Amino acid sequence: MENRTSEIALIHKAQAQNLKKEKTRQDFWVAVMWLFGLITVSILVLVVGYVLLEGVKAINWEFLTTSPKGGLSGEGGISTTIGTTFYLVGLTLLVATPLGVGAAIFLIEYAGEQSLSSKFLRSLIGVANFAVETLAGIPSIIFGLFGYALFVSTLKFGFSLLSAALAGACLVLPTIIRTTEEALLTVPDDYRRGSLALGATKWQTLYKVVLPASIPGIITGIILSVGRVISETAIFYVTLGGSYRMPTSVLDGGRTLALHLYYLAMDTRAFDKAMGTGAVLVVMIILINLLIDLVSRKLTTGVRKVQ
Amino acid sequence: MNNSKLETINYSLYYGNYRALKEINIKIPENKVTALIGPSGCGKSTFLRSFNRMNDLIAGVRTEGKVLIDGEDILKTDPVALRQNVGMVFQKPNPFPKSIFDNVAYGPRVTGLKDRQKLEEIVEQSLRSAALWDEVKDNLGKSGLDLSGGQQQRLCIARALAVEPTVILMDEPAASLDPIATLKIEDLIHELSVNYTIVIVTHNMQQAGRVSDYTAFFYTDETRTGQLVEFDETKTIFTNPHDRRTEDYITGRFG
Numbered sequence: 001m002e003n004r005t006s007e008i009a010l011i012h013k014a015q016a017q018n019l020k021k022e023k024t025r026q027d028f029w030v031a032v033m034w035l036f037g038l039i040t041v042s043i044l045v046l047v048v049g050y051v052l053l054e055g056v057k058a059i060n061w062e063f064l065t066t067s068p069k070g071g072l073s074g075e076g077g078i079s080t081t082i083g084t085t086f087y088l089v090g091l092t093l094l095v096a097t098p099l100g101v102g103a104a105i106f107l108i109e110y111a112g113e114q115s116l117s118s119k120f121l122r123s124l125i126g127v128a129n130f131a132v133e134t135l136a137g138i139p140s141i142i143f144g145l146f147g148y149a150l151f152v153s154t155l156k157f158g159f160s161l162l163s164a165a166l167a168g169a170c171l172v173l174p175t176i177i178r179t180t181e182e183a184l185l186t187v188p189d190d191y192r193r194g195s196l197a198l199g200a201t202k203w204q205t206l207y208k209v210v211l212p213a214s215i216p217g218i219i220t221g222i223i224l225s226v227g228r229v230i231s232e233t234a235i236f237y238v239t240l241g242g243s244y245r246m247p248t249s250v251l252d253g254g255r256t257l258a259l260h261l262y263y264l265a266m267d268t269r270a271f272d273k274a275m276g277t278g279a280v281l282v283v284m285i286i287l288i289n290l291l292i293d294l295v296s297r298k299l300t301t302g303v304r305k306v307q
Numbered sequence: 308m309n310n311s312k313l314e315t316i317n318y319s320l321y322y323g324n325y326r327a328l329k330e331i332n333i334k335i336p337e338n339k340v341t342a343l344i345g346p347s348g349c350g351k352s353t354f355l356r357s358f359n360r361m362n363d364l365i366a367g368v369r370t371e372g373k374v375l376i377d378g379e380d381i382l383k384t385d386p387v388a389l390r391q392n393v394g395m396v397f398q399k400p401n402p403f404p405k406s407i408f409d410n411v412a413y414g415p416r417v418t419g420l421k422d423r424q425k426l427e428e429i430v431e432q433s434l435r436s437a438a439l440w441d442e443v444k445d446n447l448g449k450s451g452l453d454l455s456g457g458q459q460q461r462l463c464i465a466r467a468l469a470v471e472p473t474v475i476l477m478d479e480p481a482a483s484l485d486p487i488a489t490l491k492i493e494d495l496i497h498e499l500s501v502n503y504t505i506v507i508v509t510h511n512m513q514q515a516g517r518v519s520d521y522t523a524f525f526y527t528d529e530t531r532t533g534q535l536v537e538f539d540e541t542k543t544i545f546t547n548p549h550d551r552r553t554e555d556y557i558t559g560r561f562g
Contacts (some may be wrong), residue, residue, distance in 0.1 A: 034396060113366070194463070198470055199391030199416040208417070209403050298379035 048282055055279025058272045064280075068244040068260065074270025078277055080246040084161075084254035088240070089229045089246060091165035092172065097222060099169065101175030103128075107177070108184040110204060136174035143171045144235035152239055159241025159253040167239045171232065172225035179224065183217020184210065216298050223295065227288045230281065233258045257281050308490060312337035312474060312504040313358055318372035320362065322351060327353050329534045330372065333523060340505045342515035342541065345525030346556065350533025351508045354525070355476050358506065359393040360386040376474070388516035391418060394467030398479040400459035402451030402466070406442050407434075410451040410462055429469050437465035438495050457488025464495065475499065475508040481514065493518050512557060516545055524553045 066077035112123040147167025157163040187210050195205040211218075233256075241253030242263060255263065257277055264274035311334035320328040328350045335341045343351040353362065358376070362368045363386055374381045381389055389416070402410050411430040420426060430447070434440040439461040443449070449463050460480060467475055477496070481489040496505060496518045509515050515522055522544040526536045537544065537553045548554045 188401070190397065190399060191403055193361065193364070194397065194401040194403065194466075195413070195417075196364065197361060197390055197395040197397075198414040198417065198466065199387055199389075200413075201387055208413070213404055224358045 007020070013206045048286075051278045051282050052274060053273040054272075055277070055282075058276025059279060063273070063276055067246070070244055072268055074264050074268030074273050076244075078257065078260060078273075078280065080244055081255050081257050081260040081277070083246050084240075085230060085256040085258075086237070086252070088161055088164055088168065088256055089226050091161055091250065092168035093222060094223060095165055096169035096172050096176055096225060100173050100221070101180050101218060103132075103173075104177045104180035104184060105211075107132075108181050109202075109210070110213040132174050132177050135170070136178065139234075140171055140232050141234040141238070143167050144238040145168070147235065147239040157251065159239065159243075160251045161240065161247050161254060164236050164240035167235055167249070168232070171235055172228050175224050175228065176221045177220075179221030180214070180218050183214035183220075186217065211255050216295050219260050219295050220292055223288055223292050227285055227292075230256070230284055230288070231258055232276065233262050237262070257284075310326050310337045310471050311335060312377065313506070314375040314378075315357070316372075316373040316375070318357065318374055319370065320350070320357065321366045321369045321371075322365070326530075326532045328357075329532045331535045333535055333538055335504065335506060336521060337504050338500060338502065339520040340500045340507060340518055341521040341523060342519035343506065343508045343525060344510075344512065344515050345536075346527065347510075348531060348533075349525040349527040351523075351525045352478050354533070355478055355506060355508050356395075358474065358476055359395055361390075361395065378425070391470050392472050393474040393476060394470060394472035396460070396463050396467055396478070396480045398482050400456055400463050400483070402454070402459050402462050404450065404452055406448045407451050408447040411465050411469050413466060416468065430465075432485070433461075433465040433469040434462075436468050436470060436499070437461045438491065438498075439465055455488070457484050457491060460484060460488070460492060461495065464492075464499075468499075472503070474504045474506070477505065479508050479510060482510065489514070512559075516541060522559045524548075524550070524556065526552050526556070 045293060063077040064082070065079050067080045068078065069076035107125065107128060111128075124197075144167060147163055147170070150156045151163035151166050152159060157166075191209050191213065192205055195209045196202070200208065236259050237258055240255065240259065242255050242259065243253040244255055244260070245252075247254040261274055261277040261281065264270050264277060267273075311336040313333075314331065315331050315333050318328065318331045319326060331354065343355060345351050356362045357370070357374050358381070359486060362370075375390070376384070403413065404411070410429055411433050412426045413507065415426060415429050420429075431444075439458060442458060443454070443462075451459065454462060464475075464480075480496075481492045484492065493514065495551065496507065498503060500520070507515075512526060519541045522539065522541040523532050523538040524536045524544060527533045537548060537550045539549075543559060544553060547555060
């Protein structure tokens with residue numbers, strides 16, 4: 001008995017010593033993680049802060065509301081490039097959203113049962129999934145080259161909003177498909193079964209129950225795509241041309257904010273205006289990220305309620 | 308025995324090559340409660356889903372024999388139309404993320420009813436039949452997900468009733484509920500049996516004894532193939548079973 005008690009006391013002592021050591025070790029690694037976190041945040045703050053601080057000097061009402069003048073001096077504002085950006089975003093999403101959402105619905109809701117019936121369909125669906133995966137990783141300039149070859153020259157759309165929007169749609173398609181797929185997968189099968197058991201058709205189940213429940217996810221994909229179109233440069237360099245005038249039809253060329261920034265920085269001496277344009281871009285991207293945050297938070301509360 | 312509402316003749320079901328149900332012959336009487344009992348994995352839930360063809364949704368399922376509803380082969384009916392006649396309540400309450408009203412109105416709407424007044428009548432009637440009306444009548448716009456588990460399950464029953472089925476299948480409807488909510492569901496099953504043919508899967512012997520008029524005992528051996536051992540009036544099954552395995556199960560010797 002005596003022996004046993006002292007044995008346990010020894011074990012406890014060793015445990016206590018070990019715990020102390022482990023605590024010190026933990027504190028060290030927590031400090032390291034903090035440091036890494038701080039470095040990351042500082043980089044972000046430095047880049048964004050620098051652009052904003054430098055850019056703000058160039059930004060005023062006139063800068064935002066007048067059109068660029070062109071030429072080497074880089075005189076003028078950015079009004080038409082803001083307009084073109086919105087125009088292009090709208091047109092791109094008009095093409096990409098129905099395509100992407102439709103493809104995702106097919107891959108998640110229908111492909112499974114279709115692939116049971118035939119080997120050919122199963123391999124086709126495998127290829128489709130692989131394609132989506134691969135498209136997501138392809139550099140945007142490749143989409144640009146493709147868009148230039150197909151839309152600009154072969155189909156003779158020229159450097160235009162139409163060419164750029166079609167190329168842009170190819171670029172954001174994987175994003176919209178992926179996020180929509182994820183949203184559909186988070187919809188519990190209980191909903192689908194419940195609806196079918198009530199005598200709803202598969203299509204009714206989809207548009208009355210499944211799609212409404214996945215709307216926040218789909219919107220997240222769309223907003224991500226908006227951000228992508230706003231910030232991409234190379235792909236539009238070879239499809240949208242560089243006219244600084246406001247496009248009046250989809251067959252007109254133009255330049256987005258990002259593209260204008262590139263022209264200003266490379267072809268003119270107006271570095272301050274480039275900074276101003278950059279600041280406007282950064283603010284737009286920050287706003288979009290806040291929007292995504294808001295929407296996805298709504299998405300996760302929806303999911304929590306389900307469980 | 309009364310008229311049989313549902314019937315199976317030499318009904319077998321396979322998941323791929325594995326036989327889950329073997330040659331089941333049963334006549335389920337109309338407007339009575341029939342309980343399906345048996346150990347886990349004996350195929351009673353699978354059997355239940357045979358009556359509204361929910362097994363069709365599972366990949367690789369194949370059947371032999373016949374399932375009849377009102378004497379008609381269900382494989383010859385359209386599954387969507389069949390499910391409007393054969394409602395189902397699941398183990399886990401699964402209201403849609405919609406308002407209480409929209410949940411109950413869902414079925415009538417998918418069958419084409421648009422008239423608001425008629426919908427309101429059906430919603431009230433269904434919620435009353437599901438003994439939920441008094442608790443929710445002032446909050447019909449509230450999300451179905453905000454209700455308690457027991458209320459959600461009664462909402463799902465109301466939702467099933469709104470389509471005017473003649474049969475209601477219940478797959479362990481009280482398994483995820485507390486004892487009080489369970490009692491409410493059981494009372495409800497009792498009331499509904501006047502107008503509906505109810506088939507209920509349950510793991511709970513006492514529950515089968517309390518709510519059902521007839522009981523079917525399913526059993527499975529090492530082959531994991533479910534078979535119907537005995538089907539009779541509940542009081543016979545519980546007091547004077549013919550098969551040794553039924554008796555052993557009822558008295559809790561296994562399962």
